[in-house]
Structures are given as structure tokens and as C-alpha cells.
Amino acid sequence: MRAQVTDIAVTGIGLVTPAGIGLEPSWEGLCKGEGLAATDEALAGLPVDFSCAVPGFDGGALLGRRLTWRIDKFIQLAMVAAREAVADARLDTATWDSPRVAVVLGVASNGGDRWPIEYGNLGSGRVESISPATLPRSLPNMVAGEVSADLQAVGPCLTTSTACASGATAIGTARDLLRAGACDIAITGGTDCARVEMGSAAFYRMRALSMRGHDPAGASRPFDADRDGFVLSEGAGVLVLERPEYARARGARIRGYVSGYGASSDGYHHTRPDPTGDGARRATLAALADAGAEPCDVDHVNAHGTSTPLNDRSEATMLASVFGTRTPPPVTSVKGAIGHTLGAAGAIDAAITVLSLERQLIVPTANLDRLDDGMDLDVVTKVPRAHRMQGALSNSFGFGGQNAVLFFRAA
Template structure:
């Protein structure tokens, strides 16, 4: 196995998910393999009345500080908190770094849509009741903007929007900024806090959500024969990326290397993937090739695995066709639900942790009897495995395909 000369090191991770607040809590919760889905009081009047919510944060965990939280959308708050954890985990100090050499790239699918819905209801009682900070709470670039402000980062900054692949797209763009020499450190990932009645009803009306209202904890079941849709979720993951040689020079090996990126677009349908995953295959093969590997070198796949009938069918066919040697397969969405634009970054972070800890988490609610595809899905409990190379899949509405290949550092 030949490592790519274009690899960058993942030196810091910050995670806030329904499995826990912080990197360690999230990892422990995902390893437990138990769904976090539950009935949601905000959705109680809807046909689908459940979601995966982030646990209540302690005052210390949720403290933005400086009286700034009031102006931020929830998706921006999550990004700031996750970025702080990631930067501290990387052993970096924003008070002493050269902020002009620090880039920030953060993706979100629906950004402040929940705030727009809330403020639209206020507008019905008069325009003076609309928040004066509605626009910064709403627009998708403000997660990156607030992280820039919080960290004093003055390098390139971007917001990526490729629906459910947004977080993975952010990591791809950040990697390219590093390799181009535009920055020396990249703080990148995804964030989403879009659980609201209108958004949930929209997904339900298009048939994307599971309707197992009698048992929400059993609803998300990636790759199961009886899957019927995803569970809407929220969360954030921020990763610190550095050129591998720079990380090594300051004594940081990193959790893993981001060694290859593959991008493609289906041009097939607004929401449905191209049949058989044939265009997503282009992204998978490109990421493997750029990493200097062959398909046979891939030990593990962190799948998009949404638990929807169509996505799992096309992705299952894709994995079986391109990786017939049966690498281990997992999907965190059985535990965490689908956090939309944050999902790709969360799953990339979990892939890095699988490599670092030589452990692959199980897929919640999937059993050998219900597995619908000829894949080596991890069931019941975590599996110890030395993962040398792994592919993390992200596919978004609009036909956006992003595959990241991570390798052992």
C-alpha cells in the first residue's frame, strides 16, 4: 500500500451529536450501537413525530461566551463549540497562531431554516417582532463566519452547500486549500440544526422519513430489508487539517490522513441517486486512485447508509461491485439519525476514530436476518479491526457525490 504524497493529517476532532456532547461521548455512544431516536415535542402534531436530538448540554459545554450566542443560529453555535474542541484537541492555541494562515470551511444543508420558520410565525403578529439578527441567524455562511470570529482566523473562508454531502465537501475544499499553499491550518466540517415542523413535514411528504412512530428507536435501520426511511437529526463535526509534514514537525501524528478525494455529479434527478450508483462509483474510484491505492486496499467503508429504500439499494450495489473483497461496512445513522449537511463531516470524523482505535462501530437495528445486501456489515457490537484505508461516502440531493479516503497516519 503506497501512501499519497498529497495526504493531509487530521490532527483535531470536535463532535456534538445525539450520541453525546464532545468527541469521546459521541464515540462511546456510537460504539454502543443504540439508536438515539425519540418522540420530539416540537413535532407532536405531525405524522412523523420523532427525531434524534443532541442531549442537553451543561452550561460549560454550551457556553459561547461574550454575550454572542443571542446573535447566532443554532447551527452556528454548534459549529463554534465543535471547532473549539477540535482546535484544543489538535494542541493549537488561537491566541498565538498566525490567523492569516488559518482557513475555515464549513458546510450546512439547511443552515438557519428553522429560525426562518420561527420568525415567519412571528411576522404574522407584526414586523416589529421579527428578530433584528434573523439574517445572520439564517444565512449558511455564518457558521464559518462565527468560527472565524471566535478563533481569530483570517485566512480563506468558505461555506459549502451540497445538501447531505456538505460536510464532506467542506473537508475536500479545505484539503485543497492546504495543498495549494493558501493556508497552513484548515478548520473544516459540517453543522446542522434544522429540525422543525415545516422541514420535517417536507421530508415526510416526499416519503424520505421512516414512519415507525410506534417505535422510533427501531426506525433507522441502514441496509435492512424492512427499512422505510431516515430519522431527521442534528449535530456538528469540525476537523483540524494540516499538511502531514507540518503536523509531524510539531510532533503530531494525527488520527489519520485524508489521502484521497473523489467528486462526481449524477445529473439524474433532483433527489434520487443514479441507478446502481454508477456515477458515485466515479467518485469512489477517483478517491481511491488519488490516495495511491487500489480498491482491494480498502479495509472499511463508512457508508452514507441513510436507511431509505433507494439510497441503500444503490449504495449496496456500489460497494458490492467496486469492493467485492467485502470490507467491513458501517453506518452511524442507525444510532445518530441523518444530520443532513453535518453527516459527511461527522462520519469522516468517526472514520478517523475507527482507524485510530482499530475499531469499527456496529449498525443499529440491523441483524443478520434482516441484512438485505451481500456486505460485511458490522452487527450487534463493535468489531476490532486494523483499518489501514477506509472510504467515507456522502451523497446529497441534487446528485452530489463526495468520497473521502482516509488512511492510517
């Protein structure tokens, strides 16, 4: 597989996850291969009262009290990750050509942690008590707007929303802007904060969440025969993308390349994936074709792997279809450790995929004790696996039949 002239360079990464705040803490935490879910005071009294929380996150200390009063947590998470990504790329926001810097971020649920308070004020007739920041602190598009203002990146600015594929869709969209010459740099990724009462209650009513309350740390079990649902989480992943010629001209370190992007719709059901995996298969093949690659060029798959019975089965079926008689290359899902970050998932997965290619190491899937029957997958478990890799897929699928697949190439 040869480099494509349309490859886009990844020069910076920022992560805020339940495994840690920052790129290295998150990587090291994932390498431990341990489930990180625990009982959550914010969900006390609900049928599902556990989640994966970012440890020790203090938005006020990281961003300032005045700012964090004004913005919801999903924006705070993204802003911290974006600042790290820009610093990791060794970019100077004071000197860059800001109209040539785009911001494209994905959001699925945006949290809504303040809405119960404001609805309480409204229901009690206390309209004057409703915060004037209610809308701007929670509108999904505001995450891109706030990051744009914080970094003074004043090029194209938008938010994508394709459910749990949102972060991957954002990266693909940013890649397209760079290919089209609309910008030189793009700050892109995804964020979400689903650890809220309504989120837990609603997903519980859909029977989407794990009910393993007696063992929260073991609840998220991608591809395991005993999986029973996903675990709510929170986090953000942000990548800095650049046109390669721009990155090389400034002497940037290139961590890897976004080489292909494919998207599709199942057209099947509003929440269930197509059991044949056909929509995901089409997105995967489109990503490979976009990269000028074939299935034989894939050395690793960072799976969507939510730990739900239907999703994992559908994804395994899709991978078998794509790779035919060949057993798919080593697979992992970070959701076993950090749960499902919804709109941030595709971006966090993308970041870990780039790091895996760079470090030639695959992080393990937590809590996989017995692979489900009929899944012909080589899933990395328990400990990280050293593996020679040149190309890797990062899969993201969401409600509404949304599919987004990214193909990354090692630098």
C-alpha cells in the same frame, strides 16, 4: 499502499452528536450500537414527531447567552465542535499565524428554527418586531464566518452546500486548499439542525422519513430489509487538517491522513439516487485514484447508509461494482444510531472513520436485524468489531445527485 506526498494530516477532532457532546462521549455512544431516536416535543402534532437530538445541549452554558441569542443552533453546534477540535489538536489560537488558518464548513439546511417566529411577525404586520439578527443568524455562510471570528482564523473562509454531502465536500475542499499552499491549517467539517417543524413536514411529504412512530429507537435501520426511511437529526463534526510538514514541525499528534477525495454528480434525478450507483462509483474511484490506492487497499467502508429503501440499495450496488467479485470490506453506518444529520453527516462520518483507523475498531450499525435480500455486504452490527485497517472510505451522497467520497489512511 504507500503514503502519498500529498496526504494531509488530521490533528484534531470535535464532535457534537446525539450520541454525546464531545469526541469521547460520541464514540462511546456509537459503540453501544443502539438507536437514539425518541419522541421530540419540538415536532409535536406532526405526522412524524420523533428525531435524534443532541442530549443536554445548552448553547448558552457552552458559549454564553449573548452569543447564543445572536446565532442559530446550527452555528452553535459547529462552534462547540470547532473549539473542541482545535483544543484536541493542541493549537493555541492566540499564537498561531491566523492568516494561514482557513475555515471551510458544510451546511445543507441550516435549520431555520427562528423563521416561523419572524414570518409570524411579518404576516401580522409587526415588521418592527422582526429581529435585526434574522438574516445573519441563519445565513448558511455565517457558520464559517462566526467560527472564523470565534477562533480568529482569518485565512480563506467559506461554506460548502452539496446537500447531505456538504460536510465531506467541505473536507475535500479544505484538503485542496492545503495542497495548494493557500493555508497551513484548516478548520473543516459540517453542521446542521434539521429538528424543525418545516423540515419534518417537508421530508414527510416527500416520503423520505421513517414512519415507525411506535418504535422511534428502532426507526433508523440502514441496510435492513424492514427499513422505511431516515430519521431527522442534528449535530456537527469538525476536523483540524494540517500540511504534514507543518504538523511535524510543531510536534503535533497526527490521528490519520486525508489521502484521497473524489466528487461527482449523478445527473439522474433531483432527489432519487441513480439505482446503478454509477455517480457514486465514479466518486469512489476518483478518491482512490487521488490517493494512489486501489479497491484492495480499502479495509473498511463508513457508508452513507441513510436507511431509505432507494439510497441503501444504490450504495450496496455501487460497492459491489467497485469491489467486483470480492465481498466489500466491513461496512458500517452511524445513522442507525444517530439518524441523519444532513450537512453534518459527511463530517461526522469522516471523524468516526479516522477514529476507527486510529483505534482499529469499527463501530456497529444499530437496528440491523436482517440484511436486505441481494446485498452482499459484511455489515458490522450489535457490537464494535476489532479489525486491522490501514485505509478506509467515507461515503456521502445527497439530493441533486451530489457525491463526495473521502479516503483516509491510518497514521
